[in-house]
Amino acid sequence: MVRYDGLPEFVAARGPALLRSAFLLTGDRHLAEDLVQTALVKLAPRWQRVSSGGDPESYVRKILYNEHLNWWKRRGRHGYPTAAPPETAGHPDIADRAVRSMLLGQALGKLTAKQRAMIVLRFYEDRSEIETARLLACSVGTVKSQTHRALARLRALEPGLADLLTDFEISEVAQ
Amino acid sequence: MSPRLNDALHELAEGAPREVNADRVLARARRRRRVRLIAVPSVAAAAAAAILLGATLIAGGTEPAKPIERPAPPIVTKPGKILNPPGVLPGPLPSGKVEPIVFGFLDHCRKQGLQETTRVSGDCAQWRLVGRSGKQWRLADGIGSMAVKPDDYMNGDAGMAISPDGLHLAYYRATDRRVVIRDLTTGRITPIGRTTAPQMPTTSASLLFSNDGKRLAITSGEPGRRRTLLADVSTGALTALPDGDLIGFDQDASTIVLGNVWSRKEPLVFARPDGAVRARVSLDSKVNLRGASGNLLSPDGRTLVTPSRGLDKAMLVDAHTGKVTSVRPVRGGVGDVLAWAGPTKYFSVRSPSGHFEPRGTNEIPTREQRCAIVDLTTGMYAYRGPTFKIQAWQSTVAFGGFFS
Known part of the structure; x- marks a missing residue:
């Protein structure tokens, strides 16, 4: 022991x-x-x-x-993708926590593993770009570009989440 | 850093399992260590054995050993395809951990007519379950089609309910006809009720989980004389509630509303989970509970959703006064209130291509259903999740796993 x-x-x-x-x-x-x-x-x-x-x-x-x-x-993909995406028209009221969580979960499930890791590290664990790069064994430039793409994809996948994603000013950095 | 995204991610993360089993971690670590310590000599020995076996086979023509039988992989139905094609049956639900279940159905072995459907038995008569990934299993230890005769004048299917998070099933166990709850995260089965009072109904009852999935309502009896019991999902402990149909419960079932859907004169009874009556409220004479189904009480316990006479409008009733506060048209009808997605949104079922194909031909009807979130503020609905398509002359379905 x-x-x-x-x-x-x-x-x-x-x-x-x-x-x-x-x-x-x-x-x-x-x-x-x-x-x-x-x-x-x-x-x-x-x-x-x-x-x-x-x-x-x-x-x-x-x-x-x-x-x-x-x-x-x-x-390959480990999430359980929803067989059919939710209707794009008439997004449910984003104020409802349960619906927002559901939509966010679905949208996260459509990101790549690396993009999802960026979102979790940067915006859930509140890690800096340098810390994120160290944890994922990549460059800071990669962190910036992947984060930018992840946020852009979240916006595109679920416009109903737009108000969660309005505060970001992330400039895309070429890898 | 967006505080709102951070908050939303924290809310989402609340759905994570609560704890890690340290004993299992240590057991796996020790096993891994043992395997590593013996791996090198074992691999060498296995290689030598394989060479020897190969040489023997070539030289002597000995028949190779039969492969070990393994359970067939579960059926996976692609979106939009029929879940119950003829002649295809899925395997039994594994006894351990299983992905969240989102749909269940009985197709009565695709038989036609009451005489046939009430006599079906065997594997095809069992509840079939569809997981979030589209995998399908049979609820092999449960009772399914038309095996239970309830107190009233009709035969009935043995009920089965899926919790809103898709992680618990409530059903009648075949061996003892008791309602049990299966925790799909562990495979643990908890029988509901004890041998002491209150007694479980011995006949078919309707089963409904509370919105947080921690309690189960079991309603049985003849119309107008129904009785509802409340079970604690984690312990199986059972509490008798005042007589009546279950009208609804709030988010954590701290308030349970009961009433007689066959009588407009009888007041609604608001009860606590221990069965004590908290209040009695007379309903507005315009309110009709007969076409209502599911959990009609909003998660905050303030509003009852009842259908209008034509079932196309929602009559919102103040739960404290019993008065109608507003009447709103709902596209596609009010439908069943399966669970609540928020204070003014609920999960219901819609049929994307109509209810049934026309009868009168030998073609077996196809039933298509899909979960939808109905928004009471706008009267609109939005589809969620896949369409479930089954072929049956008679069928019973159950939805769940809305939050999975």
């Missing part, structure tokens, strides 16, 4: 937060659980070394995001 000392406590404390990020990445409760479990299982052999470094969460989040991108590459 010494090998994993402190790991159960870490899982109990940070598991729910990891699940929330994973849920936004995958759009599916089951896949979110699988993703978090996989990341934690990969963390386990290195637990003593990583925990002694003082920031195991950053480490496991890096695994989580990379694993998410790898799943996408290996097995």
Whole structure:
């Protein structure tokens, strides 16, 4: 047990937060659980070394995001796409939280894995572009361009979400 | 950084599972470690064995071992295609974790006429379930077509309900005819009620989940003398409510409205989840509850949605006074109120290409249905999710998984 000392406590404390990020990445409760479990299982052999470094969460989040991108590459889209898109005419009142969440979830599900990761890191976890680039092992320019494309695609996919996306001033940066 | 997008993402993330099973993580980590420790010698041994086996087969002509039988992959129906083509039956619902369910149906084995449909049995008579990805299964441990005779004068299908998030099913278990709840995130089955009072109805009842999916209403009995029980989905504990049809409950079923849909004179009863009566409210004489179906009480508990006599208008009733506050036309009719998407929007069902194909021919009718969000402020609706298409002379359907 010494090998994993402190790991159960870490899982109990940070598991729910990891699940929330994973849920936004995958759009599916089951896949979110699988993703978090996989990341934690990969963390386990290195637990003593990583925990002694003082920031195991950053480490496991890096695994989580990379694993998410790898799943996408290996097995294709993991979300459960709606067979037919919602009607484009007459968007429901965006003020309703349940409907807004539903529309946002559907629109996120149509982004690429990397674009979704950008949205989650930048606008859910509130990470800087530099932090996002470090976690996803890419350049800051890539973060900017992918974020720009992700937001543009969200606007195009679901105009009903426009008021959520009006505050951004992101200039597109060529990669 | 947009605070509104951040808020919306946080709201969306609330739908995530609540906790990670640390024991499972440790078990998987240990298994992975063991596998790695023995992987190299094992792979070498397996390779040697494979070479030896190959050589034996070539030399001796021994028959290869039969492949291990695996369960057939679930049927996946493409959007717009018939869910129940003749001669094709899906496999049973796996006992463990399953994706959210969004639709269920009984096609009574595609039989025609009451005599035939009341006698069907076997796998084709079971409820069929469609997951969010279009995968399909049979509810193999449940009762399906026409197997239960209710208290009233008609035979009835055994009810089945899908929770609004698609993660729980309520149905009659075949082995003991009890209503059970299956948690699709774990496969756990919780029987409803105990052997002590209040007793479960032994005959077919209608089942309806509350909007938050944490409670289940079970209504049974003859018209005009209905009885409703309220079950806690997580524990199975059952509470008897005052007599009456279930008219609706608010978001978390902290207020339950009951009434007699066959009598305009009887007041509505507002009850608490423990069965205590909170208030009795007389209804406006113009209000008609007979054509109403589903959960008519808005999630904030303030408004009842009732259909007009022609079913084409929504009569909004103040739940505290029983008076009609407004009458609004609804495109496509009020329909069933399956669950609520917001204070003034509800999930209902529409038939994109009409209800049934005309009868009088030997062609089996096709039924197309699709979930829609009805907006009471505009009277319009917007489709959501795929169209479900089944062929049957008689069918029963259940929708759910609206928030999945």
